[in-house]
Amino acid sequence: MADNTDKHTEIEYWSRCLAQVGCTRDRVLYLRFYDHFFPRLQSWLLGVTRDSTLAEELAQETMLIVWRKAAQYDASKAAASTWLFRIARNLYIDQLRRRQVQSRGRGLLTEEHTWFAEHTADAPRVRLAIRQLPQQQAQVIYKSYFEGKSHQEIANDMDIPLGSVKSSLRLAFQKLCTALRP
Amino acid sequence: MSNNHHPDEATLLSYAAGVLPESFDILLACHLRECGHCRAGVAEAEQLGGLLLEAIEPVTVHNWAGELGLLETEPQLLCNPRPDQICVPLPELSDPTQRQQPLPAPLQQLLTQGDTDLPWRWLAPGIKQIRLVTADAGLRLLKIAPGVSIPRHSHQGSELTLILQGAYRDEQGHFRPGDLSDAAPELEHQPVAEGPDPCICLVATDAPLRYRSLIARLLQPLTGL
Numbered sequence A: 001m002a003d004n005t006d007k008h009t010e011i012e013y014w015s016r017c018l019a020q021v022g023c024t025r026d027r028v029l030y031l032r033f034y035d036h037f038f039p040r041l042q043s044w045l046l047g048v049t050r051d052s053t054l055a056e057e058l059a060q061e062t063m064l065i066v067w068r069k070a071a072q073y074d075a076s077k078a079a080a081s082t083w084l085f086r087i088a089r090n091l092y093i094d095q096l097r098r099r100q101v102q103s104r105g106r107g108l109l110t111e112e113h114t115w116f117a118e119h120t121a122d123a124p125r126v127r128l129a130i131r132q133l134p135q136q137q138a139q140v141i142y143k144s145y146f147e148g149k150s151h152q153e154i155a156n157d158m159d160i161p162l163g164s165v166k167s168s169l170r171l172a173f174q175k176l177c178t179a180l181r182p
Numbered sequence B: 001m002s003n004n005h006h007p008d009e010a011t012l013l014s015y016a017a018g019v020l021p022e023s024f025d026i027l028l029a030c031h032l033r034e035c036g037h038c039r040a041g042v043a044e045a046e047q048l049g050g051l052l053l054e055a056i057e058p059v060t061v062h063n064w065a066g067e068l069g070l071l072e073t074e075p076q077l078l079c080n081p082r083p084d085q086i087c088v089p090l091p092e093l094s095d096p097t098q099r100q101q102p103l104p105a106p107l108q109q110l111l112t113q114g115d116t117d118l119p120w121r122w123l124a125p126g127i128k129q130i131r132l133v134t135a136d137a138g139l140r141l142l143k144i145a146p147g148v149s150i151p152r153h154s155h156q157g158s159e160l161t162l163i164l165q166g167a168y169r170d171e172q173g174h175f176r177p178g179d180l181s182d183a184a185p186e187l188e189h190q191p192v193a194e195g196p197d198p199c200i201c202l203v204a205t206d207a208p209l210r211y212r213s214l215i216a217r218l219l220q221p222l223t224g225l
Helices: A002-024 A027-049 A052-072 A080-104 A123-131 A135-145 A151-158 A162-180 B009-017 B022-034 B036-055 B065-073 B105-113 B214-223
Strands: A107-110 B100-103 B121-124 B127-132 B139-144 B153-155 B159-165 B167-170 B173-175 B180-183 B192-194 B199-205 B209-211
Touching: A002 A027, A002 A052, A002 A080, A002 B036, A027 A052, A027 A080, A027 B036, A052 A080, A080 B036, A080 B100, A107 B022, A123 A162, A123 B036, A135 A151, A135 A162, A135 B009, A135 B036, A151 A162, A151 B009, A162 B009, A162 B036, B009 B022, B009 B036, B022 B036, B022 B100, B022 B105, B022 B139, B022 B159, B022 B180, B022 B199, B100 B105, B105 B127, B105 B139, B121 B214, B167 B199, B209 B214
Parallel strands: none
Antiparallel strands: A107 B100, B121 B127, B127 B139, B139 B199, B153 B209, B159 B180, B159 B199, B167 B173, B167 B192
16 A cells, blocks of 8 residues: 555656746756666567667657756646657657658648646556456457557457457556546 | 547557557547547556556666766866767757647648649549558548449448548448448448548558459459548
């Protein structure tokens, strides 16, 4: 229980920390944030890229953007972890497609909407919900977020029909969202 | 605009996780521009992504904060948080959390100027198409004349359809501009263009369709759909 409380405040701690880096450009605080998230980013990016050099580069690029753009972070809209996840994912997708896009000279569709303010997540509740997922649902979530696999790739990996992948993901997502909302 | 038909939550989750094939990504980005309901779903999936990131087992342990003693005695290091990295030029994004989706030229033209002088090619009687260039080669625009139907088919993979102009109906109901059909693999349907105008839609697939009629199957190598 004590551990859970710590985890809960930790999410908020890092959000406050990032907001403060944005306001004060405090390098000491930034390095503390860096030490916490860089190894996690690298671990996640290694899973989705399956390339350790690339994972390290993208993690560094993400942390550099964090330093440069911290002033844009608004703790009342999203947790620091959500903000970081969006930046790292965008860099990863951009890296996947950059070369092709340049050679084709296409236009860009930019998201021009603001995100809804998210609820403050009860992190221990979400972690409990993840642990309580049936095995197949936990596996499709893991393969989506940590292995970077599409529905069809998951179906092939697990040797189950595409429809089962989609329904397992849908059910898991609904359960986790229930845990996410207050 | 309020839509009646939305993508499966499994599709929203994969969009947020960044794992959809490019064709599906582009189509979903077009839907999300119009649909606050689905943007809220994507935002929740991104929040989950952040929590999973926070909970992941770290790969290596750095201790830059612990090396601050070094930073304080080396003034030139104190200039930057990661001195060995700060020189890398980066594309300046106004907001790094927003995705930028590269759009194939004909789709961009359609969205900004409408259906003027687009290079439509004949596909079947009453049906024209433009194949769009993406990494997975699964994206096309279809223009279906009023009253014309796509031959009855089921799916071997995923199929997303976004209505851009006009309307169609199938076994799932009526679809109007902004509506998105996320066909379940077991769905067998026969979309028919409704109303006085042609129906223009964006279609993403990752496997050939499975037609019921022999003639449609025979023509499949020619149409590529």
